Amino acid sequence: MPRPSQRDRILDAYTDLVVTSGPDTVTLDAVATAAGVSKGGLLYHFGSREALLDGLLDRARELNDADLATARAAPEGVARYYLRTSVDDPAADSAVFRATVALIKLATTEPRAAEATRRCLAGWREALTEELGDPFTADLVATVGDGMYLRAIVGDSSPGLADATEEVLAMLRR
Template identity: 40%
Template sequence: MSIAHQRKKQPEAVRQQLLEAAASLCLEKGAGSLTLDAVAAAAGVSKGGLLHHFPNKAALLDGLLDDLMERLDAAIREAMRSDPEPHGRYTRAYLQACFVPGGMAEEGRWKAMTMALLGEPNLRRRWRRWVEEQSVLHAGTDASIDCELVRFAVDGLWLGSVLESHAMPPERARMLARRLTELSYS
């Protein structure tokens, strides 16, 4: 009997298992080579079980992006709660969530999703919409040119991390984070 038939029904746990498997496969082989069969096998779930949660590859990638954006939103909200200074609060939270010396939370999943974002127009539209919504939501506190510069720098650091193009010693990363934090107050 397969693992899927022995497991108690836990739909959210199965869904997370599928998302983890999809992220791992995207990271290892690229989003272009991601197949539903491969995800089901890697997660130890029947293809029917996968199709119950994600009827196609696009839905699976959407689910992965939704999950990551929810986690990013939660990390940003948490960081904002502990910041007493309104000006630049969102920018500092974004910096804290996305550029952490030693690696951001969910780094492997974000690397996989970034690769998928590069190749999937629908995912790019959804990400752009999230960025635009954040800009509108925080326009009263984070519209300064310095805050915008910090967010662009964070995005560049994130992309450099995804592409593994820039080796950065931890002390250098801490120095960059401190300087970007300083700019967010301007």
């Protein structure tokens, strides 16, 4: 596998610091150090803190859109994919998981991150509605998946729900 570019290492470091330390404590110096680049190297790729945030928001949207495309193409269907990955992604510490957690943390103080998060959620809601045929049922599936995701973030794998996807979907489709 090719070595990540300096730009990708910077975005990875920024994402990790937002996830682990919270957005308010992250400095450009800390990001540069964590990425193993000089501050000048960071500023070459991202000329300001705002540009760094823009880079993270763009990456989070790209990862979400790719994940949504994978779900739409998955033989199991979007709803099953959404519920399964609500537990699998946090456990695997996937790139889309880390970007999502960073977005959520940033959304508490950064309106652009909140908007990016809403855009991602809207894409999933649309895909779930297309598959399930009902926006209310789609919202119920999303809400259950989001709850499973939150539990997985804190180390509770929701084994009863994770192991009963078919039963959960059947109940929500009633």
